[in-house]
Every structure is written in structure tokens, then in C-alpha cells.
Amino acid sequence: MSGTHDETFGDDGSDEAFADLTDSTDSTDSTDFTDSTHFTDDALDTGLLEEELRQAAAILDPVPAELRRIAVDAFALHDLDARVAELTFDSLVDAIPVRGAEDPPRMLTFRVDDVTVDVEVTEDGLIGQLLPPGPADVEVLSGPRAHARLTADDLGRFTGEAPPSGPFALRLRTGGDVVVTEWLRA
Numbered sequence: 001m002s003g004t005h006d007e008t009f010g011d012d013g014s015d016e017a018f019a020d021l022t023d024s025t026d027s028t029d030s031t032d033f034t035d036s037t038h039f040t041d042d043a044l045d046t047g048l049l050e051e052e053l054r055q056a057a058a059i060l061d062p063v064p065a066e067l068r069r070i071a072v073d074a075f076a077l078h079d080l081d082a083r084v085a086e087l088t089f090d091s092l093v094d095a096i097p098v099r100g101a102e103d104p105p106r107m108l109t110f111r112v113d114d115v116t117v118d119v120e121v122t123e124d125g126l127i128g129q130l131l132p133p134g135p136a137d138v139e140v141l142s143g144p145r146a147h148a149r150l151t152a153d154d155l156g157r158f159t160g161e162a163p164p165s166g167p168f169a170l171r172l173r174t175g176g177d178v179v180v181t182e183w184l185r186a
Contacts, residue, residue, distance in 0.1 A: 082171065082178040085110035085117055090184075110170075110181040117170065117179070121186060125163050128170075130156035136174040140164055141183075147171075 089109035106121040119128040130136055133156035140148040142164050152158040152172070163186060170181045 082180040083112045083115075085112040085115065085179050085181045087182050087184065106186075108184070112179055115172075115177075115179055117172065117181060119170070121163060123163055124161075126150075126158075126160035128152075128158050130158070130172060130174070132156070134174060136172045138173075139171040141169045141171055141180075142166060 087108065088111045089107065091104070091107040095107065103123070108119045108121065110117040110119070114132070116131040117128060118131070119126060126140065128138070130138075130152050133154065134152070135154055136152040136156065136158075138150040138152055138158045140150065140160055142148075148160050148162065148164075150158045150160050165186060167183050167185050169183045172179045
């Protein structure tokens with residue numbers, strides 16, 4: 001046998017050295033991990049562990065205030081009762097180019113069930129109409145920024161002064177019905 005083996009084990013290859021180590025420990029100092037009473041309910045309490053981890057994360061890797069604000073605003077945008085109007089026409093994708101038109105407005109059509117929203121996006125703002133026509137409150141959602149609030153008249157027409165920059169969606173409230181369009185980049 002090798003010299004290393006002889007130093008660790010007895011000359012005959014037995015594990016006397018290991019037996020000496022296990023016999024030399026004092027039974028009062030050892031912890032019996034098979035005894036289920038050693039672990040208390042508090043040590044295994046998931047809520048306590050979660051709270052300790054949350055505190056450690058807050059100290060070691062805090063969430064930036066701006067990110068927290070954006071997350072809260074994004075959650076506020078979520079509307080569980082809203083019906084999502086899908087984009088059915090986008091002039092950037094579906095339209096045939098017109099000769100001589102240098103910067104034509106972007107035309108969008110959204111539909112959900114019997115509701116249609118037509119929107120024209122220009123450098124001057126938004127022009128839109130809700131079908132079937134009727135009054136509605138319209139919000140231009142644009143992420144964490146303040147929402148532009150518009151009002152559709154009795155014919156369902158609405159206009160907005162400033163064009164949306166970046167991603168945007170529209171939320172329309174007509175009586176008890178809420179419709180939110182898909183998000184698009186202006």
C-alpha cells in the first residue's frame with residue numbers, strides 16, 4: 001500500500017484512525033441531527049425566512065427608487081376588467097405608399113367585439129373616432145409618464161394636442177365598459 005494510505009489507516013488497512021476520531025468526540029457536545037426536536041418551528045417558518053431574505057436584499061441590493069416608481073405605475077396601468085382591442089390596421093405595415101406624400105400620418109385601427117377605434121397619429125397629435133359613436137373618456141397611456149386625458153364627443157371623436165413619444169396605448173371608458181388598445185411605438 002502507499003505511504004499516504006498507511007498514515008491515514010492502520011498498518012493492516014483498517015480504519016483505526018477514523019474510529020479514534022469518532023470515539024474521541026464528547027457526546028454532550030455533539031448535535032444529533034436525527035432528533036426532530038432540534039429544529040424549532042421558528043427556524044422552519046417560511047414567513048420568517050422570507051422576511052429575513054427581504055431585509056438582506058434591501059440592505060445588500062436595494063431596488064432603485066425610479067424602478068420602484070415605474071413598477072407601481074405599470075401595475076396601475078393593468079386593468080383586469082378591460083377588453084383588449086387588437087390592432088387590425090397599421091398604415092406603416094398595411095398601406096400602399098402614396099406617391100408625393102413625404103410624411104403621411106400614421107393610421108391605426110383597433111377592434112374588439114363590436115367596438116372600433118380609428119386613430120390618426122401626426123406630428124401635431126392624435127385624431128380619433130370611436131365606433132359605434134358615443135361619448136367616452138380617453139386616456140393616452142405612455143408608461144410612467146402622466147396620462148393625457150381626452151374626451152370623445154357624442155359622435156365618438158377625440159383629439160390630443162401632443163403626439164405620444166415612445167410606446168403608447170389608449171384606454172377608453174364608455175359608461176361601464178373599458179377598452180384598452182394594444183401598445184404601439186409612435
